[in-house]
Amino acid sequence: xxxxxxxxxxxxxxxxxxxxxxxxxxxxxxxxxxxxxxxxxxxxxxxxxxxxxxxxxxxxxxxxxxxxxxxxxxxxxxxxxxxxxxxxxxxxxxxxxxxxxxxxxxxxxxxxxxxxxxxxxxxxxxxxxxxxxxxxxxxxxxxxxxxxxxxxxx
Numbered sequence: 001x002x003x004x005x006x007x008x009x010x011x012x013x014x015x016x017x018x019x020x021x022x023x024x025x026x027x028x029x030x031x032x033x034x035x036x037x038x039x040x041x042x043x044x045x046x047x048x049x050x051x052x053x054x055x056x057x058x059x060x061x062x063x064x065x066x067x068x069x070x071x072x073x074x075x076x077x078x079x080x081x082x083x084x085x086x087x088x089x090x091x092x093x094x095x096x097x098x099x100x101x102x103x104x105x106x107x108x109x110x111x112x113x114x115x116x117x118x119x120x121x122x123x124x125x126x127x128x129x130x131x132x133x134x135x136x137x138x139x140x141x142x143x144x145x146x147x148x149x150x151x152x153x154x
Contacts (some may be wrong), residue, residue, distance in 0.1 A: 012055045018069035027102045036069040041089045043067035064107045070121035078154045088121045095119035117150045
């Protein structure tokens with residue numbers, strides 16, 4: 001029951017809040033995306049290697065999610081990718097879904113069929129291994145609050 005400051009070696013992400021992190025069990029790294037500070041919103045992607053206690057800025061090739069904060073991510077072992085949903089910036093709230101693939105160091109927008117959760121921040125996202133699906137609960141669009149639950153089947 002003790003917190004320890006790990007003090008990673010080398011360069012680290014800029015100070016920020018409202019970023020998203022998820023543990024990629026396949027590659028044994030923690031992926032970080034986005035967030036904001038008093039001066040900017042971030043669209044950067046980083047990997048923290050717990051074994052080496054180091055950060056690496058990944059600079060993915062191609063398209064990436066726009067800068068945002070208050071998004072969530074979870075690793076989906078079914079597709080071996082980290083899933084990002086929603087979040088927001090200034091007066092814009094998103095309902096887009098992205099996959100990050102560590103092996104190819106790339107983000108890909110997910111093409112969905114059917115309905116999707118409305119644009120929101122402040123929700124919870126989890127992977128439910130028993131049914132092999134991502135679950136999303138609640139959140140807000142800045143005006144309305146939600147108590148709905150959604151699932152992303154692969």
